[in-house]
Amino acid sequence: MSELNTSLKPFIDLIQFTNSQNAVASYSILASHGRFDVLDNQNITTVSKKILTDYLRKSLGYRGITVSDAMWMGEYGHLTTDKLVVIYLKSLLAGMDLQMISGKTFAPTVKFFCDIYDDTLSNNDKTSLTLELGLEWNELRQKFIERLTESTERIENVKRTLVHAHKIQSVERFIDPKDSTTELRNEYYLGLDKLGLQIHE
Numbered sequence: 001m002s003e004l005n006t007s008l009k010p011f012i013d014l015i016q017f018t019n020s021q022n023a024v025a026s027y028s029i030l031a032s033h034g035r036f037d038v039l040d041n042q043n044i045t046t047v048s049k050k051i052l053t054d055y056l057r058k059s060l061g062y063r064g065i066t067v068s069d070a071m072w073m074g075e076y077g078h079l080t081t082d083k084l085v086v087i088y089l090k091s092l093l094a095g096m097d098l099q100m101i102s103g104k105t106f107a108p109t110v111k112f113f114c115d116i117y118d119d120t121l122s123n124n125d126k127t128s129l130t131l132e133l134g135l136e137w138n139e140l141r142q143k144f145i146e147r148l149t150e151s152t153e154r155i156e157n158v159k160r161t162l163v164h165a166h167k168i169q170s171v172e173r174f175i176d177p178k179d180s181t182t183e184l185r186n187e188y189y190l191g192l193d194k195l196g197l198q199i200h201e
């Protein structure tokens with residue numbers, strides 16, 4: 001792993017720096033469709049649990065959002081919609097939070113995901129998925145719901161962070177926290193505290 005860490009040192013340094021600055025500094029990372037055999041010799045990045053979850057989150061401690069590159073490019077370009085929706089499911093289960101998918105596959109993907117969530121897929125589709133992913137249906141559906149919940153929480157956390165950051169920046173434009181009223185100063189520092197930041201006077 002020392003060779004791996006050496007080759008990925010700039011990336012590792014970036015993740016460690018953003019982690020040290022709190023999640024406010026690491027909103028998202030774009031995952032390409034690249035293949036990195038040293039990390040995963042079976043899957044490209046956008047469907048690789050070893051890269052998106054085991055390495056990025058567990059090894060490096062990344063806390064932001066993962067966003068896919070366009071999910072109709074590269075190896076996905078020749079696939080039909082019924083194959084693509086399964087790829088999108090694999091990507092979610094691997095740890096992807098947001099996926100860029102084409103307009104023509106959006107509605108079928110939403111229906112497919114809703115059918116999994118609501119447990120309304122046909123028996124034939126359930127059988128195909130369990131064979132494709134190597135999971136029993138109940139386990140697959142449970143993992144799907146857990147991952148959907150995780151991604152939703154991460155996205156909501158970033159949204160809250162952005163809102164707070166915008167409010168703090170707006171306040172900073174009009175007041176000097178050292179000279180303003182006690183009420184304004186308390187609101188200012190409360191906002192910074194919510195972001196996990198501190199200002200030393």
